[in-house]
Amino acid sequence: MPTALATADRLKSSFARTVMTRRSNKTVALARRPQISNRVKASIFISFHFNSAGSHNLAYGYEVFKYHKNADRFASILDKNFSDLNLFNRGIAFGNYQVLRDNKRPAVLIEMGFMDSDHDFPYIKSPRYHRQIAADINKSLIEYFR
Template identity: 40%
Template sequence: MKKLVQLMRLWLMKFWVPLTIVIVMLGTAVSLTVVLLHKQQITVQIPNLTLRKQKGVESAPISVLKKGEHLQILKKSEGWYEVRREDESTGWVAGWLLHRQQPLKSVTPLSETTIVLDPGHGGSDAGSLSTNNKYEKTYTLQLAKRVAKQLRKTGARVIMTRNTDKIVYLAKIPKVAEDNHADMFISFHFDSSPDPNTATGYTSYYYHKDNGSYALAKSINAKLALPLLNKGVEYGNFLVIRDNSVPAILLENGYMNSNHDFKYIKSKAYQEKIAKAIPIGIQNYLTNQTKTAQ
């Protein structure tokens, strides 16, 4: 017995370094596996999230996830997660909603939508001027932020082309929507006429008619109901919507160099009216798109 103990001691003395390395490596591997498995698990924080067959709001729904369900994340793509439920069934869910903790009044297709908002101009590009030398870029940013706030209340994923007074070069603006695989793009502007106080009203512009842009412009324009002349839906050859492959529209929400219009443009109440109308218009658009697909 004493001889066996001596042999074991000699063996340990001879191999203690490689043995220690193996133990450390095994411990690290186990710890890393536990961490990775934990990271791939997620608990549903809000009820009634739609599980879809494929990623995207237009994909067919499979089921509804309950609050407190434990899911395993299999894949992440374009803001969507492919997940496995405890019963081994799989599907896709909007990733931003899985991470959301603030309750929603209701989960709608709008909640599962990615929307890019573009506050026109910015930085050295001031845009149009009012008769008292106020810049268009100031009010497009104010308005876009108000719209973003209303959309986020619905659960929608909102991406801004700018959040501050900085220039975003025109050629890069459509890429924001495409790089983020957005469901739609809305650019905010305020018009200008050759001579001050000679024009009034708001117009909803589209460029592409067959990709949903025209339908989106119509749906939002119908819900704006602003205290200015509604000039309707018009074709507009603007780069930010022309070079955009997603449904894309440009909203001119009044004339900067009209004293009558500018009184509204600078008004918080006017901007809020637009901000509250746009989610309704988008929801109607999504509903109509679903009916058309069926």
């Protein structure tokens, strides 16, 4: 939630209209998330996640997932602009996730680090890291819509 909220705040300062599927840790059904995106005809849909490998220090880094071709360009721009983060870039991958698959809008799912990684976790906890992600997303959206 902190990363999504930091991004929403950052985008407001850029005069972007944001629609959040949630603003607290309450659960919103997976099927409902792309329904909201499709209903409001979102220009871009971003799903925020932090990963876990299931074993301590088994994996690390961030990754951008996309499903439909309509998200290719935005995923590439995001991946390029995340290069200033201090985490390993795992690149762009195909993600067969419901929030992407059922979304008619350009949609990405971003995994911004591994919670069970000694390297990634201090960043994940840091408000500075959340603000950096928000700045990178803002920069990416400006570039995408240019």
